[in-house]
Amino acid sequence: MDGAAIVRIRELKKDSVNFVLENVDLAFANSLRRVVMADIPSIAIDMVEIDANTTVLPDEFIAHRLGMVPLISANCDDAMRYTRDCTCPAGCPICSIWLQLSVTCTDDRTIDVTSDNLEVVPGPFGMSMSMDDAPEELTKRGPYFGHPGIAKEHAKWSPCSAVSFEYDPHNKLRHTTHWFEVDERAEWPLGPNAEEEEAPREDQPFDFNAKPNKFYMEVETDGSLGAQEVIMKGLAELQTKLANLILGIKPDLDMIAGGDGQAAGAWGTDGGNWNASETAAGGAWGAATAQDATSPAWANTAPPFGGGSSRRGAASPGRAAWSSSPPGGGGGGGWGGAQTGWGSPNRETNGWAT
Amino acid sequence: MNAINRHELFVLDEGENPVEVTEDTKIPNAATIRIAKQDHTLGNMVRAQLLSMPSVLFAGYKVPHPLQPYFIIKVQTDGTITPQFALETACNDLIKMVGDLEGKFKREFAFKDADGATGSNAAGGPTAGGDDPYGGGGGWSEGKDYLDF
Numbered sequence: 001m002d003g004a005a006i007v008r009i010r011e012l013k014k015d016s017v018n019f020v021l022e023n024v025d026l027a028f029a030n031s032l033r034r035v036v037m038a039d040i041p042s043i044a045i046d047m048v049e050i051d052a053n054t055t056v057l058p059d060e061f062i063a064h065r066l067g068m069v070p071l072i073s074a075n076c077d078d079a080m081r082y083t084r085d086c087t088c089p090a091g092c093p094i095c096s097i098w099l100q101l102s103v104t105c106t107d108d109r110t111i112d113v114t115s116d117n118l119e120v121v122p123g124p125f126g127m128s129m130s131m132d133d134a135p136e137e138l139t140k141r142g143p144y145f146g147h148p149g150i151a152k153e154h155a156k157w158s159p160c161s162a163v164s165f166e167y168d169p170h171n172k173l174r175h176t177t178h179w180f181e182v183d184e185r186a187e188w189p190l191g192p193n194a195e196e197e198e199a200p201r202e203d204q205p206f207d208f209n210a211k212p213n214k215f216y217m218e219v220e221t222d223g224s225l226g227a228q229e230v231i232m233k234g235l236a237e238l239q240t241k242l243a244n245l246i247l248g249i250k251p252d253l254d255m256i257a258g259g260d261g262q263a264a265g266a267w268g269t270d271g272g273n274w275n276a277s278e279t280a281a282g283g284a285w286g287a288a289t290a291q292d293a294t295s296p297a298w299a300n301t302a303p304p305f306g307g308g309s310s311r312r313g314a315a316s317p318g319r320a321a322w323s324s325s326p327p328g329g330g331g332g333g334g335w336g337g338a339q340t341g342w343g344s345p346n347r348e349t350n351g352w353a354t
Numbered sequence: 355m356n357a358i359n360r361h362e363l364f365v366l367d368e369g370e371n372p373v374e375v376t377e378d379t380k381i382p383n384a385a386t387i388r389i390a391k392q393d394h395t396l397g398n399m400v401r402a403q404l405l406s407m408p409s410v411l412f413a414g415y416k417v418p419h420p421l422q423p424y425f426i427i428k429v430q431t432d433g434t435i436t437p438q439f440a441l442e443t444a445c446n447d448l449i450k451m452v453g454d455l456e457g458k459f460k461r462e463f464a465f466k467d468a469d470g471a472t473g474s475n476a477a478g479g480p481t482a483g484g485d486d487p488y489g490g491g492g493g494w495s496e497g498k499d500y501l502d503f
Contacts, residue, residue: 004454005451005454005455005458006458007455007458007459007462008462009459009462009463009465009466012463012466012467019462024451024455025399025402025403025406026402027398027399027401027402027403028399028402028403028448028451030398030399031394031395031396031398031399034394034395035395038395039364039395084361084365150364152360152363152364153360153361153363153364154360228459228463231459231463232456232459232460232463235452235455235456235459236456238395238399238448238452239449239452239453241392241395241396242396242400242445242448242449242452243445243449244372245372245373245389245392245396245400245441245445246442246445246446246449247372248371248372248373248389249373249375249387249438249441249442250442
């Protein structure tokens, strides 16, 4: 990548952000787009139990629509656990929230049932629902379980309602072909992003080596997360993915480099350093790569993550220490440190504790 | 009908290796790396980064089947570094770049926040409870609840 990336936010609203990303690869910009759409955890209603439903809408219909309701999901990835990772048999406060919808229409009219009618039911967690007011003519009620998830499982977990992505508004790179009847210019009017770039001259030859360099993106969320959170979490998620890939390659090197006892010792002592380096964003990684350049031996590059393992109390040396730290925890937790500032103050402690 | 369970797209199976390296027997300094439970998001990004490295002769990735949640990436280097090391370096570079971008986004957001906080709040719906609708915990009353658990 030539030069450092440039970001310019053109518009920031409560639920959307419009920005221009420059000096990055097309592949990278596309990964950012993909990651904000599909890899950010949010909370959505996933399990519905219907006690009584005398509305005109069938149960399935209501269950589906409830699933689409965006629930505020700030910090859900730190504070909650995926149901599949949770130790509880079927829903507990750590992996689910409990909502109740109890609406009755007694008048001779239709009423609107919105997400305002959803009530969060605090613990104790269980099925002890009181049935004090008997259902009237139109009643829906029942507990709904909101669970964290990501959009790869179901699109309802996507925090984004729309992500727009454009580059090369003048089609200088000819990545697309404009079909036209008579006049290409007239039939393909330029979008607003075209003002950002110089129009090609009439006689300009086609530069087949040119690469897209400027990307116009707009991320609009459904309200479950703020636009800023979506972007920052998307970037963090990218880092986690990359870190996990590095972790995946490295255990083999670790086996070759051997020195279990030595490695464990080094990790133990360096665990303390992690705290100091996490204040500087990306500092730990800078250090790690600097060492990479001089000596590719794994033991030297271990400390940034080793801190995580030893803090966790996993004193087992060598590979065991690595496998004891779950991929998300090892990579994500470590990186959580580099992002202090925008997340919650508890983020780090959560990262380490889980 | 043939599709796997959706969560298997991104959750590693029991005992599944996230990364498997197979060195090429016929091409020198080449390896095929199979990365489980990842898709084009990671594959394309890493491939592009590898290609930008001068010591990498070839890098390509593919998702062999859309219903199988893994991709393979083939790397050939000029011999100065191993393919694994090239991949590792590419990832490190990308992480640094993302970290850099994160800082830039943070600064831009902070700038915009100070700039047009009132305007953006005015657009807020009924859920805009607090002063800072973008903050992690702060304004989102629910956010606090999750952390309280």
